[in-house]
Amino acid sequence: MKSSLQTPPTTADVFGLTSSNGQPYETRHNLASVWPDFLTFEPGRMVRVVLIDDDPHIRRVIAGELTSDLRIDLVGQAECARSGKRLVSSAEFDVMIVDLNLGDGSGFELIEHMKRVRNHAEAIVISVMDDEQRAIRAFELGATGYLVKNAWFGSFPQAVLQVCSGGASITPNLARRLLQRLGAPSAAASVAAGEGTAGESHVLSEREREVLKQVALGHTSPEIAEHFGLSVQTVNTHIRNIYRKLRVRSRAQAVSQASHRRLI
Incomplete structure (x- = not known):
């Protein structure tokens, strides 16, 4: 009630x-x-x-x-x-x-x-x-x-x-700052700082980084698919690959891990 x-x-x-x-x-x-x-x-x-x-x-x-x-x-x-x-x-x-x-x-x-x-x-x-x-x-x-x-x-x-x-x-202002952090140093800079090696499987592709940025903005899979002209199934495949590479189980954890590791 x-x-x-x-x-x-x-x-x-x-x-x-x-x-x-x-x-x-x-x-x-x-x-x-x-x-x-x-x-x-x-x-x-x-x-x-x-x-x-x-x-x-x-x-x-x-x-x-x-x-x-x-x-x-x-x-x-x-x-x-x-x-x-x-x-x-x-x-x-x-x-x-x-x-x-x-x-x-x-x-x-x-x-x-x-x-x-x-x-x-x-x-x-x-x-x-x-x-x-x-x-x-x-x-x-x-x-x-x-x-x-x-x-x-x-x-x-x-x-x-x-x-x-x-x-x-x-909150939009916070999301923008998080995206700025995500888009700051590249994965190569993280490797140079000792946060990983070039052979590790969690390095994201360019499309995966683009999808993850849309996820960080709060967009759903259908919205992301429409934005990039992809099918929803393709977007979900990218998201599953992101989960696997970052070793996470949710969208929020993926955004957090990518931000922490400065991968995108």
Whole structure:
């Protein structure tokens, strides 16, 4: 059953954000009609979400956005790491939205716990900190989203549906910086620095690097296929090769490993 909230404020209300003409941003209560078809998850089934944040006001705002979308079922909320761990262990859900700083613990711990007990679920980090290292650590643990709270107004349902559709959701400015890191020194520079040898199997082809950059931007396989004029099957083959070469099991881990090793 969906949570009942009376006229919840939008994230734009909380942070006082306005559009370029000085008017408040419109609350997005009917996004199903404007989002692309690939953000549908599984036909006939709502996406089940748990929300863990120690700030009750921010939690209420995000909950309001989630419950405004008919495709999302907010099945539980928690205000600390301890209650969050209980919620993750007891609830059936598809996506966990979790703050990194919870007072009595870390969101990193909850991501690790979630991957042990609900390995199929996706994790989206929310944080006030626009920090590359924290984002990379979250991706290494298995998160598929990293959103900066004051930059993701009105779009939390979109983030949920995006990660459930095989994509990633990253605050644009942070995604750009991560891509800059990915595109900085080449694999040859890493080899020279002692991070690998030329004979290692994890060196990516040019096309694999291009595909991985699109993955880092949060694009799904159909979107990447359309961008490069390829079939979805070919894109998925590239992604499987990337996994094999980087010895990872998820898109987020592939982006994190490539960034860490400076392979692209």
